[in-house]
Amino acid sequence: MPRHAPHRRRTRRRPGLTALRWSLAVVAVLAGAVALLAPTGGTAEPAVSGSPPAPVVVTADQATSDTPTPVSVSVPSVDLTSSLVSIGVDPSGALVPPSDYAQAGWFSQGTAPGAVGPAVLAGHVDSRSGPAVFFRLEEIEPGARVLVGRSDGSTLTFEVTRVVEYPKTDFATAEVYGPTVDAQLRLITCGGEFDRTRRSYTDNIVVFARQV
Amino acid sequence: MTTRLTRGLSVLLLAGLLALVGGVSAAGAADGGMLRLAHLSPDTPAVDVYVDSVDTPDTGIVLTGVPYGTVSDYESVPAGMYTVSMRAAGASATSAPVLSTTVTVAAGSAYTVAGVGEFAALGLAVISDDLTLPAPGQARARVVNAAATLAPADVSLADGTELAGGLAFAEQTDYVSVPGGTTTLQVSSGSAPGTDLPVDLASGSTYTVLLLDSDSGVEVRTVLDAAGPGVVPTGGVEAGGGGTAGTGTALPVALGGIAVLAVAGLLVTAGRRLPHRYAVAGRHSA
Numbered sequence: 273m274p275r276h277a278p279h280r281r282r283t284r285r286r287p288g289l290t291a292l293r294w295s296l297a298v299v300a301v302l303a304g305a306v307a308l309l310a311p312t313g314g315t316a317e318p319a320v321s322g323s324p325p326a327p328v329v330v331t332a333d334q335a336t337s338d339t340p341t342p343v344s345v346s347v348p349s350v351d352l353t354s355s356l357v358s359i360g361v362d363p364s365g366a367l368v369p370p371s372d373y374a375q376a377g378w379f380s381q382g383t384a385p386g387a388v389g390p391a392v393l394a395g396h397v398d399s400r401s402g403p404a405v406f407f408r409l410e411e412i413e414p415g416a417r418v419l420v421g422r423s424d425g426s427t428l429t430f431e432v433t434r435v436v437e438y439p440k441t442d443f444a445t446a447e448v449y450g451p452t453v454d455a456q457l458r459l460i461t462c463g464g465e466f467d468r469t470r471r472s473y474t475d476n477i478v479v480f481a482r483q484v
Numbered sequence: 485m486t487t488r489l490t491r492g493l494s495v496l497l498l499a500g501l502l503a504l505v506g507g508v509s510a511a512g513a514a515d516g517g518m519l520r521l522a523h524l525s526p527d528t529p530a531v532d533v534y535v536d537s538v539d540t541p542d543t544g545i546v547l548t549g550v551p552y553g554t555v556s557d558y559e560s561v562p563a564g565m566y567t568v569s570m571r572a573a574g575a576s577a578t579s580a581p582v583l584s585t586t587v588t589v590a591a592g593s594a595y596t597v598a599g600v601g602e603f604a605a606l607g608l609a610v611i612s613d614d615l616t617l618p619a620p621g622q623a624r625a626r627v628v629n630a631a632a633t634l635a636p637a638d639v640s641l642a643d644g645t646e647l648a649g650g651l652a653f654a655e656q657t658d659y660v661s662v663p664g665g666t667t668t669l670q671v672s673s674g675s676a677p678g679t680d681l682p683v684d685l686a687s688g689s690t691y692t693v694l695l696l697d698s699d700s701g702v703e704v705r706t707v708l709d710a711a712g713p714g715v716v717p718t719g720g721v722e723a724g725g726g727g728t729a730g731t732g733t734a735l736p737v738a739l740g741g742i743a744v745l746a747v748a749g750l751l752v753t754a755g756r757r758l759p760h761r762y763a764v765a766g767r768h769s770a
């Protein structure tokens with residue numbers, strides 16, 4: 273719509289537009305005259321013949337934003353179960369898991385589970401004193417099921433395709449967050465060595481899953 | 485403990501292997517590839533489409549009664565070579581296909597196999613679908629012209645970005661990076677008056693603008709190819725407090741370190757082929 277880029281249209285389009293409108297008017301009059309004076313009646317395609325077809329939008333099959341929100345996640349093979357809260361990124365752009373160590377979170381600015389794209393869940397592997405919600409994430413095997421409960425009462429089933437460990441210094445952003453053609457899921461936590469001076473694990477463990 | 489360690493090691497080895505093959509197999513190295521089918525020939529009746537694995541006979545996909553204008557959902561298939569055959573709808577699966585081609589599916593990649601052109605010159609086109617991450621705030625769009633009545637086709641966005649200029653029937657453009665969000669598609673042909681169509685191209689996602697003939701003119705359909713998050717987090721995730729990596733006092737850590745070194749030494753002297761740079765790893769070792 274014009275209101276989105278009025279300044280650009282003003283500088284680039286207007287002179288041409290006036291000329292275009294005049295030529296269109298001339299074409300319309302001529303075409304109308306020809307159509308009226310033409311001896312044969314339109315046969316097969318009266319609305320189309322003689323003039324360029326008018327484009328019409330019939331569908332726009334895009335992912336919609338009304339996908340129900342996820343409220344819980346479970347991985348029966350490792351006895352993992354948690355409700356889900358919304359999580360986001362900090363000012364540096366890094367994804368921040370829930371501060372509650374026992375709680376998993378859903379990156380709500382991203383894809384919703386069940387919609388096309390990689391939906392992202394994150395949780396801590398441990399607290400300062402013991403295991404946390406995603407402690408057993410790295411034990412998950414390809415083929416395992418991940419269940420996501422949603423606000424409308426439905427449950428989605430995902431199948432794990434692989435479990436990968438990335439150094440945080442070389443996190444595979446494109447692989448984890450890149451576009452997908454189907455509904456996928458990522459579960460992210462920490463792994464590798466714990467660097468006590470930085471109070472941080474060196475790696476991330478990412479579980480890749482696809483809706484089935 | 486042993487199983488956890490070996491599992492951890494195999495995960496690390498896998499990660500190492502993935503790192504080795506690097507950018508060649510971006511998303512989904514172990515996931516196979518994705519394939520979808522499209523019928524984009526206006527005067528060709530409905531078809532049955534067969535996708536058969538060359539490597540593994542008797543496995544594949546069959547779509548029946550596919551009419552013009554159909555773009556199927558993606559199907560996940562193991563990486564490898566496939567034969568794609570089109571037959572008239574209802575024709576025997578053993579009859580000679582009207583048309584067939586082969587497509588090599590790479591792991592982590594997506595393809596659209598489309599019947600294109602007029603029936604008299606029907607062809608099968610294998611079109612690669614780009615799954616790389618769009619730049620922040622950007623979407624990607626391309627145009628496939630399957631409308632014989634709108635050729636050559638011009639498609640641009642309200643901001644002046646050209647998606648297609650003089651695009652012939654049965655041809656498609658490469659993806660163009662465009663600002664994400666609500667915009668207007670301007671569709672026209674030659675000097676003919678254009679039509680403006682509102683469209684929402686979400687950041688992080690990729691689209692095919694499909695031009696189709698219809699009874700009432702040209703149908704413009706925006707097909708979602710792939711979707712990603714509109715906001716992509718930076719780097720890794722801090723998701724551990726270290727409470728299972730040791731007790732936090734110096735002595736157990738030091739003892740753990742000595743134990744790990746001793747084990748590593750044993751492994752080296754025993755000539756085992758474990759990747760000992762990984763043997764120091766993990767919260768499970770302490």
